[in-house]
Amino acid sequence: MIHITINGKVVECKDGEMLLSVIRRERIDVPTLCHHEAVEPSGACRLCTVEVTKPEWDGWCDYVTSCLYPAKDGLIVNTHAPKVNELRKSILDMYLARHPKSLKIKQLAADYGVLATSLETVVDGNNCILCTICTRICDHMGFSAISTVGRGHGKEVAPPLDMAPADCVGCLACAKNCPTDYIEYETGNGRLKIWNKEFEMVACTVCGKTTVTKEFAEHLSQQRDIPFEYFEKCDECHRKELSATMGKIANWEREVRS
Amino acid sequence: MQIDSPKKLKDIQKSFTEKSSKYPKKILICCGTGCLANGAMKLVDTFRDTIKTKKIKNMSVEMVKETGCHGFCEQGPLVIIEPDGTFYTKVKAKDIDDIIEKSLKKDEIIEKLLFENPVDGNKIEKYKNISFFKHQERIALRNLGKISAYDLDEYISVEGYKALAKVLTKMKPDEVIDEITKSGLRGRGGGGFPAGRKWKSCKAIESDVRYVICNGDEGDPGAFMDRSIMEGDPHAVLEGMMIAAYAVGASQGFIYVREEYPLAVTHLEKAISDCEKVGLLGDKILGTDFSFSVKIARGAGAFVCGESSALMKSVAGEVGEPRAKYVRSVEKGLYDKPTVLNNVETYVNVPVIINKGADWYAKIGTKKSTGTKVFSLVGKVRNTGLIEVPMGITLREIIYDIGGGILDNRPFKAVQTGGPSGGCLPEAMLDLPVDFDSLTEVGSMMGSGGMIVMDDKTCIVDVAKYFLSFLVEESCGKCVPCREGLWQLHKMLEKICAGKGTMEDLDKMEKLSENIIRGSLCGLGTSGPNPLLSTLKYFKDEYIAHIKDKTCPAGVCPELITYEILDNCTGCMACISACSFDAISGKKKEIHTIDQDKCTKCGACVTVCNYDSILVS
Missing domain, CATH: 3.40.50.11540 (NADH-ubiquinone oxidoreductase 51kDa subunit)
Incomplete structure (x- = not known):
């Protein structure tokens, strides 16, 4: 264990632990848009930038993204130094110019006092903030069905060649974790449509409600040793079945005791 | 044969030297990309064919070497006859018989193939005496142009x-x-x-x-x-x-x-x-x-x-x-x-x-930047190409001694070093020693060694806009300050070039730049605002001229300039046929006029006018 100072308070943490995780544990509010517990940090949004210094640095300080910066003994961290706040404001200003319609961005910008952008608004700016949580999660799930395409201002998230992605199983990890709810999907009639690909859903054999896509169920049964039949029952019916079983056990116990 | 000991290397060196000493002369043909594009391969083939078919005494196809780039691409294809060091430029296949007869069989020089010094018009015989090569010190480029590239x-x-x-x-x-x-x-x-x-x-x-x-x-x-x-x-x-x-x-x-x-x-x-x-x-x-x-x-x-x-x-x-x-x-x-x-x-x-x-x-070089550095010297200089110089050499030596000065004797305006994210340095910096630290200190950088020389006809705001547009295109788009910030800077520069900028924009750009530098993930973002900041530092007046006076002093930004035909127009009609937009009208031997509504300010008329009759203001 090592000791670092965050905003004047001495804190104990693991050597090499990422600063952001220590900051969050201390319940200090540092904004992030591209951070997700489930995947490797990326350092794209830059909002978690903090000021770091050490006594031996002779007053020099560095500005680092806390999600990627490993804690070292004796480090002095300021999560809301004037230059850090100014940087966050400036970044949120840029975000607001690019995604004028995003509620999430508007809210966060307002928290930092940016009520309107001082920059040129991008007229066709959509709500994809390129945090790449979706692509990283998709990689993490083992599918890599979507990826960032292009570069610079024209960069976007898309399946290969903008066609229905062969590797997508419709798990919805991308859409459900999108911080701005940008990724759209449609469900209905026992089907799911996402990234222009249509999937057949597995239906609950008890109540008929749909559970997951057939491809996803097959993937999980093959890769994770979960029997396919497990997905042929919805969560609710699983729970009902479980309570029925528990009830039987309780009755049986009572019988045995009496 | 396996080369499995240092001795074998020495054996090969010896036998190769013996083999090549059989022939009195060597023909080195530059086969770098530039010379190849100009037909160097045809020269190689013709030389070899001629030597083979004519069975010339004391000559063999082995004398013909396809070498790497000399760095003097604008003069290509280049042929050097060794050991004399005779340097022929812009050689064509039809010159080959002449070269064989005069320069290989005898020691004669073919005047018309020699390099003409653009500064004084003198012909120079040996490449060592050409100022472009004379001031260089070649370590990294030691073998380029001297040995076969794949032997x-x-x-x-x-x-x-x-x-x-x-x-x-x-x-x-x-x-x-x-x-x-x-x-x-x-x-x-x-x-x-x-x-x-x-x-x-x-x-x-x-x-x-x-x-x-x-x-x-x-x-x-x-x-x-x-x-x-x-x-x-x-x-x-x-x-x-x-x-x-x-x-x-x-x-x-x-x-x-x-x-x-x-x-x-x-x-x-x-x-x-x-x-x-x-x-x-x-x-x-x-x-x-x-x-x-x-x-x-x-x-x-x-x-x-x-x-x-x-x-x-x-x-x-x-x-x-x-x-x-x-x-x-x-x-x-x-x-x-x-x-x-x-x-x-x-x-x-x-x-x-x-x-x-x-x-x-x-x-070699300076204390903190030892050795030499290769630069690609391009832009408005007389001699352009690849040069290797000791660190610490001044920009002036590079531009005037090696580069031969500014084209058409125009005044020097700025030199851009360090590639797209480098900076533009003004005339006052010409005596700056070129090394890693000196360049960084004045707001530019060494980069990988690009050097673009600009004359007074270059608009510095337009230059900053060009480099920003390159960086906007090439930003990977991962982090926000680089992806969005550089895009915003470029937009503001576009505004200024169009005469729609305000003095507030200058402050805004400086502040935004500061945050882009502090916030970006990699070097592309942290050095991205350099072309803007260095030009703003040294050429602020030109920005102000665009903003306050709505003029482009260099006569480049289309929205801020007009083309007019002066009274000394001879009515030669050259500009009329050069204009793709039918903006110029007039009869032969009468002064022509430009229709401002149709003129796109492309500058095609200025290029063809032999009488300086077109005023850009």
Whole structure:
């Protein structure tokens, strides 16, 4: 264990632990848009930038993204130094110019006092903030069905060649974790449509409600040793079945005791 | 034959030298990309065919050498007759009979093929006397234009792989690192990080596997030094990498070359396979315990892939995006293993340092920036091309002595160094010594060695806008300050060029730049505002002229200028036919007029007018 100072308070943490995780544990509010517990940090949004210094640095300080910066003994961290706040404001200003319609961005910008952008608004700016949580999660799930395409201002998230992605199983990890709810999907009639690909859903054999896509169920049964039949029952019916079983056990116990 | 001992290298050197001394003369034909495009291959074939079919006494096809680039591409195709050093420019196939008859059979000079000094109009016979070459000191480019680009034996004949033999048989890895450290060699890719220190820290990390990577992803517009070296002296690149690999304990190397450099890829592939055939690459090199192999990784041409961490991702087959380097590549680089990554030019310096010693190398250049640097000198100078000069030389010497001064005797305005994210320096900085630290101090940088000279007809705001637009295109788009911030800066520059800027925009740009520099993930973003900040620092008046007076002093920005025909128009009608927009009307021998509504300010009329009758204001 090592000791670092965050905003004047001495804190104990693991050597090499990422600063952001220590900051969050201390319940200090540092904004992030591209951070997700489930995947490797990326350092794209830059909002978690903090000021770091050490006594031996002779007053020099560095500005680092806390999600990627490993804690070292004796480090002095300021999560809301004037230059850090100014940087966050400036970044949120840029975000607001690019995604004028995003509620999430508007809210966060307002928290930092940016009520309107001082920059040129991008007229066709959509709500994809390129945090790449979706692509990283998709990689993490083992599918890599979507990826960032292009570069610079024209960069976007898309399946290969903008066609229905062969590797997508419709798990919805991308859409459900999108911080701005940008990724759209449609469900209905026992089907799911996402990234222009249509999937057949597995239906609950008890109540008929749909559970997951057939491809996803097959993937999980093959890769994770979960029997396919497990997905042929919805969560609710699983729970009902479980309570029925528990009830039987309780009755049986009572019988045995009496 | 296997080259499995240092002695075999010496044997090859001896037999090659003997073989070539049979013929009194050598014909060196530049086969760099520029000369090839101008028909150099046809010259090679014609020379060989003629010598073969005519069966000329004392001559053989072996005398004809396809060499690497001389760096003087605008004069190509180039032919040099050795040992006299006669330098022929813009040679065509029809000149070949003449060259054979006069300059090869006899010692006569063909006047019309000689280089004409653009400064005084004199013809110069020997390439050594041409000011473009005279002021250069060629270490990295030592073999370019002198030896065949893909003959292993010839490379060995000029002491090739001698340094490798020396380190493998006489030096310990640590001694090699010490020697490189002592030489003061700094990374030539732009960062200027001491190579010896990089190698030392890589070796210090405990790991079973280490990698050595050569960065040949030269992305700066107009820069071609690494390309020329890879094309013209591929074995020197390999030798430098092998020495680095031995020093840090790596057994696998990668050369990352962009897809736009097909000739470099072909020559490197040939060099690698030649080395593999004779055992200079593979297991137990030169009979020692050192084993090493090299693979070529081809880049798809993204500028950002020249950034070390993006490059490593690209080599590994991932999307070429940089990562934060709080943990350095020497610790966790390619495939998370300790990796040494150096630029092409850095590696080719290594064998020379080993052969001639660190002390010799450290004496060249300045104290903190030792050795030489290759620049691609382009823009409004008389002699453009690839040059290698000792560090510490002044910008003035480069532009006026080597470059021959500004084209058409126009006044010098600025020189842009360091590639797209470098800076523009004004006339007051001309006596600045060119080295890593001096350039950074004044707001520019060494970069990989691009140097663009501008005259008074260049609009500095337009230049800043151009470089910003390049960076906006080439930003990988991963982090927000670079992706969005540079785009915003470019938009504001567009506004200023269109005469719609305000003085507030200048402050806004400076503030935004500060946050882009502080907030960006990699070097592309942190140096991205440089072209704006350096021009704003040295040429603020020109920005103000655009904003307050709504004029473009250099007469470039279309929205701020008008074209008018003056009274001295002779009515030659040249401009009328040159105008693609039918904006000029008039009769023969009568003064023409420009319809301002139709004029797009393309400047085509100015180019064709022989009487300076078109006023741009």
